[in-house]
Amino acid sequence: MGWTAITEAFRSLKGRGERALVAYLMGGDPDPSRSLEYLCAAAEGGADLLEVGIPFSDPVADGPTIQAAGLRALESGATTETVLEVVRGLKREYPVPLVLMGYYNPILRFGEGAFCTAAAECGVDGLIVPDLPPEEAAPLRDAAERVGLGLVFLATPETVGQRLDLILRHTRGFLYLVSRYGTTGERERLSREIPRLVGRVRERGGQVPIAVGFGISRPEHIRTVLEAGADGAVVGSRLVREVGKGAPPEALARLVRELKAATLP
């Protein structure tokens, strides 16, 4: 349990010649009960790590697809607490490692200590807080570490030198490498900079697992990212789009299976 379970998952996949497929879905989207079905479908489809969003009214790091998912969740009455309940339900069925991705204000409002305790108790292994850079993160990091949760930090194409070292030093479980400028969302093409970005992190980061996200939606994108040396690829908006159009959970599981195939040797 906890962030060591995440690191361990990356390590054992690597041992089998595989890499990780990280599947993102918004918690509570389109409503708490169907959200649980979709998350189970993603686990069933073979996602190695699940990333579950906590809906927020003002998600500045997200593009239109995930913004809409957050609004759907909020309109259905989802709260931080219902998302935790969904996670608890999922982890009862599937032992897959799981991180929550949530903006800072709802966590602050819940209480950093109370939130980490509740999350750990529901089976969460790590947290990603996209508007919390390391300089501001000490209180949450301490609260997370007390219960074994890993606070995962993000590096971007702008993150170089000492700043990259700082982030690598602080991140727990893995490093989330943002593939390009801008927000989350599907794109036709991947940034051509990805091999250079992964190389830069690898050079300074040693053994920290690297998962690349933003704009990855197709098997060929995943292959490109993994060939560049990443340990995993994060697919979000592509999956959220299925939920948005009301696809049956089996269709989501099928899609995850196709994406997962791109991570096999």
Place this chain on the structure above:
Amino acid sequence: MRLSELPRGGKFGPFGGRYVPEILIPCLEELEEAYEKFREEEGFREELEGYLRDYAGRPTPLYFARNLTRYVGGAKIYLKREDLLHGGAHKINNALGQALLAKRMGKGRIIAETGAGQHGTACAIAGAVLGLKVEIYMGALDAERQRMNLFRMRLLGAEVHLVDSGSRTLKDAINEALRDWAEHVRTTHYLIGSVVGPHPYPMMVRDFQSVIGREIREQVWDAEGKLPDLLVACVGGGSNAMGTFYPFADDENVALLGVEAGGDGVRHSASLVRGEVGVLHGMRTYLLQDEWGQIRETHSIAPGLDYPGVGPEHALWRELGRAEYTTVTDEQALEAFALLSRLEGIIPALESAHAVYAALERAREMPREAVVVITLSGRGDKDLDIVLRATEARSRGATVPGGEDGLDRHH
């Protein structure tokens, strides 16, 4: 430590900070460095002062409002006439400052958020005169309410993007501007319009707006031979108020009163008076939020006050009691709007009318030798539509709550 020496490490006590996606951090560091460098540079200061004087119309007058003073029957009331600036509001002080800085930094594209359109207009003006490409994000709902400002910005050469996400108002326009910036951070300067956002914005915008308070200090000294007893300004994000207050930060005998929008009594925008601490738009400050930390929709008849957060420096000053903050309702603001128009021939912005109302209530209780300065942050021409509609609604018998304790009752 003196209040005027803040921020330290990007913070005003526990408030402020830099809560933004990692992609923006290097750029904020670069901006801070550039600002620290150019603020001291003589060439930059002279260029900015030149534009403020010859183009924007500084210094603005400090006007002794004789009729208003007589009407109230208390302290002497002065009006700081930011409404006479080019563009019709104090926003130009900051827009010119940051646009010149952007030029020095080699950024040819400016993006900005706007609520009512005042800051967007100021940016469009600054962009036109300085030859910068300007793109403005405006909530689609706000744009419907402010069609003239939309037209004005486009006329001035700005491209206006209507924002359809979230509540389709100012906070969503800020979100969208932040998203744009994350994508174009290398080539673009985000020209934030108030003392809000991640460090260094609250400090930088305060500094550019502090010209208001510095002039007040000199002008009151010339007219009265002393410092003012009370300064009053409206607070949305808080830039005209902080610009007014900051040069008096360490003068403890000068009382400061910030006036937030009390709205219709139920819905409001009073982040400092009724909000709770949280993190939004890169800063830790007082916010209007629900029990789960979701940001609430706000309301004010004054579009420029309609924001769920407030500048972090105000948050600290509130906690320390250095400034006092109060609310004025829509109805009271309308009353002050009419009163100032009738008595002094000055139509104030609805935002500024909030400050006028609160100031008159205070002035009434103060001795005749006391001096009160109200910052008139903008002119009211932009609000005539809103006021006309509100007046018509009232004459049809619709009641607007909050007006029972009106100014006229005391006379």
